[in-house]
Every structure is written in structure tokens, then in C-alpha cells.
Amino acid sequence: MKYIDEFRDLKLAKNLSAKIEKLARGRGRYNFMEVCGTHTNTFYRFGLAKLLPENIRLISGPGCPVCVTDASYIDSAITLAGSGDTIITTFGDMIKVPGSKSSLYRERAKGRNIRIVYSSLDALRIAEENPSKDVIFLGVGFETTAPTVAMAIIEAKKRRVRNFFVYSAHKLIPPAMTAILKDKNVALDGFILPAHVSSIIGADGYKFLKKFNIPGVIAGFEPLDMLQGILLLVMDVNSGKAGIVNEYNRVVHKRGNKRAQEVMQRIFAPCDSVWRGIGRIPKSGLAIRGEFSDFDAEKRFGVKKVKIPIDRRCLCGEVIKGVKLPEDCRLFRKVCTPDNPKGPCMVSSEGTCGIHFRYK
Amino acid sequence: MANITLAHGSGGRLMHELIRKKILGVYGNPVLNRMADAAVLELDKKRIAFTTDSFVVKPLIFKGGDIGKLAVCGTVNDLAVSGALPLYISCSLIIEEGLSEGLLMRFIASMKKEARTAGVEVVTGDIKVVEKGNCDGIFINTSGIGVVKYSRELSVRRIKPGDKVIINGTIADHGTAVMLARNDLGFKSGPKSDCASLNGLILMVLNKCSNVKFMRDPTRGGVAAVMNEIVEDAPFGIQLFEDKIPISKETASVCEILGIEPLQMANEGKVIAIVGPQDAGKALRIMKKHSLGRRGAIIGEVTKDFKGRVVLKTKVGGERIVDMPVLEVLPRIC
Numbered sequence: 001m002k003y004i005d006e007f008r009d010l011k012l013a014k015n016l017s018a019k020i021e022k023l024a025r026g027r028g029r030y031n032f033m034e035v036c037g038t039h040t041n042t043f044y045r046f047g048l049a050k051l052l053p054e055n056i057r058l059i060s061g062p063g064c065p066v067c068v069t070d071a072s073y074i075d076s077a078i079t080l081a082g083s084g085d086t087i088i089t090t091f092g093d094m095i096k097v098p099g100s101k102s103s104l105y106r107e108r109a110k111g112r113n114i115r116i117v118y119s120s121l122d123a124l125r126i127a128e129e130n131p132s133k134d135v136i137f138l139g140v141g142f143e144t145t146a147p148t149v150a151m152a153i154i155e156a157k158k159r160r161v162r163n164f165f166v167y168s169a170h171k172l173i174p175p176a177m178t179a180i181l182k183d184k185n186v187a188l189d190g191f192i193l194p195a196h197v198s199s200i201i202g203a204d205g206y207k208f209l210k211k212f213n214i215p216g217v218i219a220g221f222e223p224l225d226m227l228q229g230i231l232l233l234v235m236d237v238n239s240g241k242a243g244i245v246n247e248y249n250r251v252v253h254k255r256g257n258k259r260a261q262e263v264m265q266r267i268f269a270p271c272d273s274v275w276r277g278i279g280r281i282p283k284s285g286l287a288i289r290g291e292f293s294d295f296d297a298e299k300r301f302g303v304k305k306v307k308i309p310i311d312r313r314c315l316c317g318e319v320i321k322g323v324k325l326p327e328d329c330r331l332f333r334k335v336c337t338p339d340n341p342k343g344p345c346m347v348s349s350e351g352t353c354g355i356h357f358r359y360k
Numbered sequence: 361m362a363n364i365t366l367a368h369g370s371g372g373r374l375m376h377e378l379i380r381k382k383i384l385g386v387y388g389n390p391v392l393n394r395m396a397d398a399a400v401l402e403l404d405k406k407r408i409a410f411t412t413d414s415f416v417v418k419p420l421i422f423k424g425g426d427i428g429k430l431a432v433c434g435t436v437n438d439l440a441v442s443g444a445l446p447l448y449i450s451c452s453l454i455i456e457e458g459l460s461e462g463l464l465m466r467f468i469a470s471m472k473k474e475a476r477t478a479g480v481e482v483v484t485g486d487i488k489v490v491e492k493g494n495c496d497g498i499f500i501n502t503s504g505i506g507v508v509k510y511s512r513e514l515s516v517r518r519i520k521p522g523d524k525v526i527i528n529g530t531i532a533d534h535g536t537a538v539m540l541a542r543n544d545l546g547f548k549s550g551p552k553s554d555c556a557s558l559n560g561l562i563l564m565v566l567n568k569c570s571n572v573k574f575m576r577d578p579t580r581g582g583v584a585a586v587m588n589e590i591v592e593d594a595p596f597g598i599q600l601f602e603d604k605i606p607i608s609k610e611t612a613s614v615c616e617i618l619g620i621e622p623l624q625m626a627n628e629g630k631v632i633a634i635v636g637p638q639d640a641g642k643a644l645r646i647m648k649k650h651s652l653g654r655r656g657a658i659i660g661e662v663t664k665d666f667k668g669r670v671v672l673k674t675k676v677g678g679e680r681i682v683d684m685p686v687l688e689v690l691p692r693i694c
Contacts, residue, residue, distance in 0.1 A: 013677055
């Protein structure tokens with residue numbers, strides 16, 4: 001596949017691996033966080049650990065939107081699915097995520113009308129085809145997804161579709177990174193910054209990192225992108241530089257995608273949001289603005305979120321920050337398993353705890 | 361007890377556990393406990409293979425086939441990978457009221473056509489009609505019997521380190537085609553199902569290679585599930601080579617976009633053969649001569665390293681575990 005195979009070249013991968021090994025040799029440990037779940041996926045899918053020296057440690061950050069969705073949101077979505085006049089539409093991997101007692105997957109098995117869609121516009125189409133039902137789209141995702149959902153709301157208004165609603169749990173990446181960096185126990189040496197999110201917010205979206213004096217590389221999702229990103233981070237750490245490097249400049253621009261930013265800002269306003277395993281982070285979520293409340297499932301159906309207490313024994317927050325390992329957690333393997341995950345790192349098959357559970 | 365979900369029928373870990381831990385506990389007997397695609401039975405000094413399968417595909421018609429064709433191929437292949445010459449099949453139809461007679465006859469004609477291709481005869485059957493809403497248009501159950509011609513046992517027990525893993529062509533085409541048709545994901549084009557009867561190709565290989573040790577058609581759960589079933593409780597592991605695994609450009613593109621693991625996607629016209637090293641090249645050459653084996657390849661080998669695990673050597677020189685699928689394969693969010 002053109003533009004993909006070129007970024008999976010064995011010889012180039014070996015060259016990059018050798019360069020990283022040479023530059024990192026004899027130095028201490030490098031703790032790099034890949035913020036985005038798709039980078040985590042690339043890292044494990046291509047077995048990149050084998051190509052890196054042992055003193056480079058990759059830590060899976062909070063950038064899997066499904067994993068950081070709070071259990072209370074899933075519980076509310078299940079309540080919404082309870083009415084026979086409702087169709088819940090969701091991205092595929094959301095239906096696996098457990099709430100406090102059940103999951104959308106289990107509820108579908110009980111006969112609830114829960115459908116998988118690939119985009120919010122598909123959900124809008126379902127609403128148009130089923131005028132007698134309330135069609136609720138579970139709006140989960142970061143800056144990458146939010147503009148497309150905003151477009152669906154704009155379209156719904158334009159087409160006067162009155163049975164389409166969005167239950168928004170959208171989240172923003174920079175506030176989550178800030179929260180992680182503000183923790184005085186944090187032990188990170190650099191960030192591999194998310195490719196898709198960066199295409200929206202641009203390299204300028206990470207200006208806040210200056211305050212924390214930590215380097216970041218915006219990297220694409222192909223294995224060579226990631227290896228190149230790691231090489232650049234090692235070079236930055238070795239030379240004491242702490243700027244933002246855009247390795248993914250074939251897609252990401254300095255100021256990002258202005259049109260997507262405008263659409264997102266027109267429909268959503270920042271709000272506080274709860275991240276699974278981490279807790280409440282100020283201004284890290286996106287709520288539907290009042291003028292579009294006709295499409296807001298939370299308001300339309302009076303969703304009451306029941307606060308589910310965070311299990312204090314769960315160390316996912318620390319694992320995400322790179323402070324603890326899954327094995328340090330008392331729940332790991334005993335109470336918390338891939339079939340019954342308690343925190344975000346176990347929810348995703350690509351999360352650190354899930355990986356340790358299966359392979360270590 | 362928990363409720364059954366779709367994952368219990370998706371060919372992955374949950375289905376495997378349901379069968380091993382629950383059903384075999386009640387029904388277990390020496391033949392069933394082998395969990396082979398077909399039961400090989402000694403009847404009046406003749407070795408007979410017997411198998412059954414139900415087809416509940418949604419949608420009923422997909423690119424490259426329909427439920428009728430699938431119902432014949434699936435049973436023929438289960439017999440063939442057991443070393444049998446498929447001879448007769450049954451056909452039991454569970455029809456939802458409201459199904460058009462025209463559609464029903466299309467599926468019957470598909471079955472007839474595929475049965476002729478595979479050289480089997482439908483010799484018995486049944487029809488039940490259920491109320492609207494009680495099934496998805498039509499469910500088809502087929503059972504089949506065949507005579508086991510191959511003298512050596514095809515069994516995991518014969519597999520040893522050094523054996524090669526061979527597949528007859530591109531992976532993941534059926535699962536990807538059905539996922540696109542089922543989920544209406546807006547793709548204008550996509551792969552065609554590989555749905556085909558493999559008995560001709562398998563017979564050619566078995567007739568000429570005495571060192572074929574095990575065969576299985578990687579249907580639900582895909583190559584990943586079959587590989588993991590082989591290494592489970594075994595004193596060896598399997599190494600797969602990503603750059604050797606055939607995959608069509610169309611299927612690879614769709615899987616990339618949706619974030620789907622092709623190794624976990626269903627196939628309906630593929631066979632995995634574990635062959636001793638002395639016969640592997642020959643088996644591959646024979647496969648490649650057949651129209652259903654042109655893109656065949658040696659994709660891996662049995663190894664004493666990483667016991668009980670399947671490890672993929674990736675295109676960029678990395679290594680990763682290939683796990684048994686757990687839930688249904690679903691498109692990712694981003």
C-alpha cells in the first residue's frame with residue numbers, strides 16, 4: 001500500500017533502531033509517554049519493544065478515549081438504552097467497556113437496541129430512517145472526533161431532524177497532559193504527541209509544555225514514525241532541549257485545522273470532566289452549548305449521572321503517569337482482569353495493565 | 361450464570377471456554393473431546409468422518425457468496441480438513457415467515473451449484489418455519505459425512521518443532537466482506553468473500569505428501585484462533601512471519617482504516633496445514649497448482665521457543681504475541 005509500506009521498511013527500521021541504541025547506550029532510563037492509544041497500538045502491533053534498548057520505557061498515556069470514559073457514563077448510556085423507543089448508536093469498541101454493573105455489549109445481548117456505527121453521520125442517517133425512535137449517539141473521543149460530531153449536530157439542525165441526540169463525553173488532550181505533569185511524582189522525560197489530535201490543534205496546541213520544560217515529538221502512527229519520534233526524543237533529552245518537534249509534518253501544521261476548530265467551538269464549550277482512573281480534570285471535557293440543547297441527550301432525557309466512587313486501590317492513575325507498574329497494584333490479576341477491568345489500563349487490550357496481564 | 365453474548369459464538373476465547381469448560385463437562389466423550397472439525401468414527405471397519413454446522417450469517421447475501429453457498433462450503437471443508445472425502449450432506453432450513461420464495465430458491469440454487477462443484481450430494485433435509493422476528497430470514501444447518509481416505513491421523517499430537525505452517529492464500533477476506541456488508545460502514549468497494557470448497561485442493565496435497573500432520577480451516581476467530589488452539593497446552597510455540605502472510609490490498613486497506621486485526625478475521629476458503637519440513641515445499645507447490653491455492657505461502661513454523669504462544673515476527677523486525685480473539689472483532693474509534 002502506497003504511503004504505508006514505505007513507513008514499514010525493515011532496513012530503515014533497523015537503522016533507526018541502531019541509532020537509538022547508540023545514543024541511549026550507557027545513559028539512565030528514558031521514560032517516554034505515548035499519549036495516544038493508536039501509538040500504543042502501533043508499538044505493540046509491530047513489536048517495537050524488540051527494536052529498542054531496555055533503558056527506553058514507553059508508558060501508555062490517557063489517550064484512549066474509550067478507556068478513559070468513566071463507568072458512570074456507561075451506566076447512564078445503559079439507562080438511556082432501556083427504553084423501547086430508543087436506539088443507541090456507538091463506535092464499535094465502546095460497547096465492550098464495562099460500567100459499574102454491565103456493559104453495552106451485555107445489554108445488547110438482552111435485546112436493547114444498540115447499534116455500531118462508524119461515524120456520527122451514520123447515526124444521523126439512522127435517526128432519519130427511524131422517525132418514531134429517539135436515536136442517541138454516544139459522543140466519545142478527543143479533538144479528532146469532536147468536530148465530526150459537531151458537524152452531525154449542524155447537519156441535524158439544517159435537516160430539521162428532531163430525534164437525533166448526542167450524549168457528549170468528549171475530552172481534550174492538553175488539560176489531561178497538564179494534569180499529569182502537575183503531579184509532583186511524575187517521572188516523564190518526554191512525550192510522543194498524538195498524530196490525529198495534533199492534526200486538529202496543530203503544533204501550537206502544545207505551547208503549554210514550555211512551562212514544564214519537557215520535550216515532545218508529534219509523530220505519525222506508522223512504525224517508522226514512532227521510531228523516528230523516539231530517536232528525536234532521545235536526542236532532545238541528551239542535549240537538554242525541551243521544544244516541540246513536528247515529525248508528522250506531512251499532515252500536521254503549526255496552527256492545525258482552523259475549520260475543524262471553529263466547528264468544534266461553535267457546538268461545544270469546555271467543561272470539567274471525569275477521566276476513568278484519574279478523576280476530575282478541570283476544563284478537560286466538551287459540553288454541548290445551550291443554543292444546541294435540542295440535540296443534547298443529557299438535557300433532553302434528564303440524565304442523572306450517579307457518581308461511582310473511584311476504587312482507591314486502583315493504581316491506573318499512577319500507571320498512566322509512569323510512577324507505578326501494574327504489578328504494584330493490589331487489584332492487578334486478582335480483582336482487575338481484562339474480563340472485569342477496574343481501571344483504564346486494563347479496559348483496553350493495548351493498555352499497560354492489559355499488556356502486562358497477558359504477556360508478562 | 362452470565363448471559364450468552366455474540367462473543368460466545370465468534371470463535372474466540374469465550375467460545376472456546378464455553379465448549380471446553382461447560383459443554384464438554386456434560387457431554388464429553390473421547391471422540392468429542394478431540395474438538396476436531398469432524399468426528400472420525402470407525403464404523404464396520406471403515407473410517408467415517410461426520411460433522412455438523414449451522415449458518416446464521418447476516419446479511420444473507422454478501423460480496424462473493426450467500427448463505428446457501430456458505431452452508432455447503434463450511435461443511436465440505438470441515439470434512440476435508442479431517443482427511444475425509446466428503447460424500448453426502450444434509451440440509452435443514454429454519455425459515456422466518458415472510459422470506460420471499462424467490463430468495464429461498466436462490467439459496468437452494470446456490471447450494472446445488474456448490475454441492476456439484478464440491479462433488480457432494482444433498483441427501484436429506486428438513487424445513488421449519490418460525491414466526492417473524494424469531495430468526496434473521498433464514499438459518500441453515502448442514503451435516504456431512506465422508507470416508508477418511510488418508511491413512512495417517514491428522515492431529516495436533518503429531519506436530520513437532522521444525523514443522524512448517526502453510527496457508528493456501530489471502531487471509532481475512534470473508535470476515536472483512538461480511539463486516540462491511542453487515543455494518544453498512546459506507547465503503548463503496550471492498551474485498552470479496554473467499555467462500556469456496558477446498559476438498560479438491562486438500563485431497564491433492566494429502567495424496568502426495570505423507571508428512572501433513574494437521575489441517576484446519578480458519579473460519580471464525582481466523583488464523584489467530586487456529587494457531588492458539590494448536591499451541592494451547594503444547595510443549596512448543598508457533599512463529600509467524602508477517603511479511604509472508606498473504607493478504608489482498610483491498611482487505612489490508614479496509615483493516616487498516618477500521619483498525620481491525622486481519623489475523624482474527626474469518627476465512628471461508630482457506631486451509632492451514634502443518635507439514636513436516638521435508639514435505640513443506642512440495643505441499644506448497646501442489647497447492648499453488650490449484651486455482652484456490654495460487655497465493656499459498658509458508659507463513660510460519662513450529663518452534664520450541666516461547667512454548668504455548670504464537671509470536672509474530674513483524675515487517676519491521678519486531679516481535680509480538682498473537683493472542684486468541686476475546687470478543688467480536690469491532691471497528692475502532694480512531
